[in-house]
Amino acid sequence: MTKKYIEKILAARVYDVADETPLELSRLLSARLNNKVLMKREDMQPVFSFKLRGAYNCIYQLSQQKKIKGVIASSAGNHAQGVALSAQRLGIKATIVMPKTTPAIKVNAVKSYGAKIVLIGDAYDEAYQHAISLAEKQKLDFIHPYDDPDVIAGQGTIGMEILRQHGGTIDTVFVPVGGGGLIAGVAAYIKHLRPEVKIIGVEPDDAPCMAEAFKQKKRVKLDRVGIFADGVAVRQAGKETYRIARQCVDEIICVSTDEICAAIKDIFDDTRSIMEPAGALAVAGMKKYVEREKITGQTLVAINSGANMNFDRLRHVAERAELGEQREALLGVTIAERPGSFRTFCNLLGRRGITEFNYRYAHDNEAHVFAGIQLSEGFAEKDELIAKLIDKKYPVVDLTDNEMAKIHVRHLVGGHNQNVEDEIIYRFEFPERPGALLDFLTSIGKRWNISLFHYRNHGAAFGRVLVGLQAPKSERKSLNCYLDELGYPYWDESDNPAYKLFLSSD
DSSP: HHHHHHHHHHHOOOOOTTOOOOEEEHHHHHHTEEEEEEEEEEGSSSSBTTTTHHHHHHHTTTTTHHHHHHHEEEEHHHHHHOOOOOOOTTTTTTEEOOOTTTTTTHHHHHHHTOOOOEEEESSSHHHHHHHHHHHHHHTTTEEESSSSHHHHHHHHHHHHHHHHHHOOOOOEEEEOOOOEEEEEHHHHHHHHHHTEEEEEEETTTTHHHHHHHHHHHHHHOOOOOSSSGGGGGGGSOOOHHHHHHHHHHOEEEEOOHHHHHHHHHHHHHHHHHOOOOOGGGHHHHHHHHHHHHHSSSSSSEEEEOOOOOGGGHHHHHHHHHHHHOOOEEEEEEESSTTTTTTHHHHHHHOOOOEEEEEEEOOOOOOOOEEEEOOSTTTTTHHHHHHHHHHHHTOOOEEEEHHHHHHHHHTTTTTOOOOTOOSSEEEEEEOSSSTTHHHHHHHHHHHSEEEEEEEEEOSSSEEEEEEEEEEEEEGGGHHHHHHHHHHHEEEEEEEEEEHHHHHHHHO
C-alpha cells in the first residue's frame, strides 16, 4: 500500500506553486526540552499553510476537459486559499463554499486569488453539503480537503523534504491531525523509507476524531468538535487517511487549548512567527510527549502547519499561554472580612508575581478573591501553595483547569446579587457573524428574565456567552426544552464552583 503512495509522492506536482520550506533548528525549545527540536516551516508557504501542496497536485492531475469546467471546494480557511491560488495558476475557474462564520481575513484572501465565494450555513458541514450539491448540478470536480489520494500525495512531499533535508537520525516526527491528509502522506513516505522513525499525530482534546478512530478501531463521527483550533475541527477522519494512518502512525496525542496556546508562544519565542492554533499542534504534542517519556538527546521534528491567525485572537492566546506552560495558577480563595486580612493573605503568597487579583465584598464575615499567580516551578509549586493556604485555614478552590472560570468568571467577578431568585447559569456557543449576538439575545430573552450576561469576542468562528436566567423549579423542564429547540450548544453551569464562589446569591 505504501509503495503506491511513494510513487505518487515522488511524481506529485507541487513546486509550480509551493515552496520547499526550511527545516529549522529550534534553539530555545531544544535547550528547554534537552532534545534537538527541528521545525518544518510550512507556515512560510505563499498561503501560509501546507494545504497548497495537496490542492495543487489534485487539480493538476485532472483531465483537460475537467479543468475547463472548473473546480469546487468547501473550506473555512487554508484549503480554500490553496484551491483558489492553484486554480488561478492553472488558469481555471474555482468556486469556494465557506460558512458564513468564516473570518473576513480568510474570505478576502480567497477572493484575492480570483475564486468565486459562496457563503452558506454556520458550520463546515453545511458548506460541505452545499458544495457537493453544486458539484453534482454544475458537473464540477470537488477538491476534497484531505480524503483524496492526490491530495494525500501532495501533502506527502513534506515527508520527502524532511528526510532529504536531515540526513542524520530522526527519532520522532509530530504531525497535526484534522481529517488526516497531512499525516497520511507524511507517514506513508517516511515509514516506507525509514520504518524506525516514529510518527505521532497531534489533535486538540476537543476534536479527537483520529484518536477516537484509533481507540475504537474504526472511523467514528464526533457529536461536536471544539472551535479553538478551527484548522483541524473535523468531526470524522477520512476513509483513506484513516486506512493509511492505521498502518503507518504510531500514536495520536491529544492536547488542551492551554497547551496549544503555550506552543504558539514557544514558536514565537524561537522564530518571531505566530502560528494559528492548528499550526502549533505538533509542538504542543511534542512537549507533552517529552514530558511523559522523559526522553533526552533525541532528534524531534514538528510540522508547523499554518499561520493564518486572526489578529484579534492573540489576546485569548496570550491569556491562556501561561496556563498551558504551567506558569500561572488561578485560585479562588475565601478570606476573612476584617482589617488586615488582605495583607495577611498577600504575605502568604510571598514574592510571587500576581497576574490577576479580583476582590469583592461578599458579606460581613468573609470575602472571595480570584487570584492569578505566577509560577516558576510548574504545577507542583501550585500544589504546594494550595497546601500552604489550606494549612493556614484558607478555603481554596483550584480554578486553573476550570473552563468557565478562565473564559468568563475572571472577567465577571463583581460580587453576589442577593436579590436574584431561581437563577440558573448556562454557557452557550453561537455562530459568530454580524448581528449574531442580537439574534441570540432576542431568542433567549423572550420568556425568562436574564439576570446575568457575559460575552467576549475571541476572534473565532463561534461566540461564547454566559447567561443567568431566572426560572422557578416548576419551569425548569420547559426551559430546557426551549433551549434544546433553539439549537445552540449549551451547558448548565449552575453547580460550577466558580459560579458559587463569585456570582451565586446563595
